[in-house]
Amino acid sequence: MVLSTAPAASADVPLQWVGLGPDIWTLSDNGACSGVIPVHFETSPARPGHLTLRFVPQGQLAAPGCATTVRVQALTGLVSQAHFVRVDGGPATVDLATGTGVSLVSATASNLAKGVSNWVIVP
Numbered sequence: 001m002v003l004s005t006a007p008a009a010s011a012d013v014p015l016q017w018v019g020l021g022p023d024i025w026t027l028s029d030n031g032a033c034s035g036v037i038p039v040h041f042e043t044s045p046a047r048p049g050h051l052t053l054r055f056v057p058q059g060q061l062a063a064p065g066c067a068t069t070v071r072v073q074a075l076t077g078l079v080s081q082a083h084f085v086r087v088d089g090g091p092a093t094v095d096l097a098t099g100t101g102v103s104l105v106s107a108t109a110s111n112l113a114k115g116v117s118n119w120v121i122v123p
Contacts, residue, residue: 014043014051017119024116026061026068026109033066035059037087039107039116043123049099051122053107055085055092064089069110072096076103076122084110098122 024037040054053072060066067088074081076098085094096105100122108115 012043012045012123014041014123015121016041020115020117022116024055024070024107024109024113026113027111028061028066028068029111031111033060033063035061035066037061037068037070037109041105041118041120045123048123049097051096051098051103051105051120053085053094053096053105055087055107057087057089057091061087062089070107071110073106074098074103075105076101 022038024039026037027034036058037055038058040056042052042054043050055070061068067086070085070087072083072085072094074096081096083094085092103120103122105120106115106117
């Protein structure tokens with residue numbers, strides 16, 4: 001388990017415990033493309049209680065027509081929420097209204113994949 005923070009750019013990177021690494025390894029929905037989708041966790045002081053996940057496909061998945069669907073699951077206290085994000089040739093984002101505190105956030109592709117599962121402290 002790795003505890004990580006990174007320097008803030010346009011958004012702040014929340015404190016997180018990385019369980020499975022920061023990348024989704026997957027195939028496209030049609031199985032013709034493969035690649036890695038790094039997942040970036042971001043917060044903003046202007047939006048407390050919100051966590052943004054940014055997916056930036058690499059390899060063949062960065063080409064148009066090599067789309068994949070990512071399922072995002074967030075658990076905060078007893079409240080669970082699920083979202084589906086279409087990643088098709090470029091970055092995609094999803095905004096989670098987690099509230100402040102600790103959340104377990106997981107993201108995985110809808111097909112054969114190694115996903116991401118992190119504990120995140122959302123300011």
